[in-house]
Amino acid sequence: MSLLQLNKVEAFYGGIQALRGIDITVHQGEIVTLIGSNGAGKSTTLKSICGQVQTKGEILFEGKNITSWQPHQIAMAGIAHVPEGRRIFPRLTVKENLEMGAFSVKDKKQVKQRIEQAFVYFPRLKERYHQAGGTMSGGEQQMLAIARALMMNPDILLLDEPSMGLAPVLVDQIFDIIQELNAAGMTILLVEQNAYHALKIAHRGYVIQTGEIVMQDYADVLLSSNEVQEAYLA
Template sequence: MSLLELQQVNAYYDQIRALHDLTLDVQEREIVTLIGSNGAGKSTTLKAICGQVKTTGKVLFADREITPLATHQVAQLGISHVPEGRRIFPKLTVKENLEMGAFSVRDKKVVQERIERVFDYFPRIKERLHQQGGTMSGGEQQMLAIGRALMSGPKLLLLDEPSMGLAPVIVEQIFEIIQELNKEGMTILLVEQNAYQALQIAHRGYVIQTGKITLGDTATNLLGNEQVKEAYLA
């Protein structure tokens, strides 16, 4: 069953059209990756899902059209977005950042349970509980950004370039956590410039070029596709 569907979606920055009749779907419990070069429209696709850019066409989530909704309404339905560059609150502590991720959760017991679950995934940030987010390393900030997104209890996690600027050992840890989340039932749409790494853990993938989907297939087939190899895996 499709949890997320984009049907003939166009996205605009003022008069500039950034997505062109983009169509894709994400099934429940899948990791789907969107790969492409810088400026291809990967981040814009996630913004279109979240209501952060002007769009036409249809975005469906759990068979409900969410295209007209504001960003906070999309989040309340169960979609969490970890944006490119992490964008944690640098002057807030780790604990305060996590609590911000649960702003719509009224039950304090649930909030605390989710914090503990985040610490299970990311023990390193538990050690930084009262440290300001902006003073942590890039890898720790990425862990915090993902942890904050999990605090709302999402059904769909949108990840935008989680490996950007991180050391290989940290990237490996982040991708292991993404796989673990998926094994526990989380549906994930992953935007990632490291196409090889993304396709290694994804079930399916799409290639986007200049705002258009040019190819969609299983991750295994994309890894073996000569055009994909030449353009993104070399």
């Protein structure tokens, strides 16, 4: 059974249709990437999964139909979303941002343990523990956004453009961390405009154009595809 499955999913912003019947499957332990140009529907796909836009079709998570669930119910079920642009709380400290990620966890000892685990992946955040999130660099804020999502101890992590606006050395660092998380057992659905980096670390990939899936295959097959190279890697 797949962990996450989208069947003929359509999405709408008012009267504007953004997704046109897409099918995506993510299995436990995979990194699956969704690549495409700006406005193709990548972010809308993640928002559809999280209940943030009007949808039709079927979204299954761990075999349960979550299509009509509210965003907080979806989050509590084990789906963590790191949105485009990081969306940290800029006036809160690193500590407070992480605690916000664990808002539903009542056991303070467990919250502390999860913060310590986050520092294993993001030691820089330990150095910035009492610093306001908005005063940190873009790379540090991206680390904080991912760490905050991990505080939920999710079953799947949805990452939206984690490399956006980062220097090349920080892009490499973020993708290394994504691989480390996956190696530790985290299932990841990665939306990324940097197709090369995404396909290098993913197991499988989907290509989306104007709200439709136009290609899908193993990541290495897509990486070597002339069509993908010309459209996204040139």
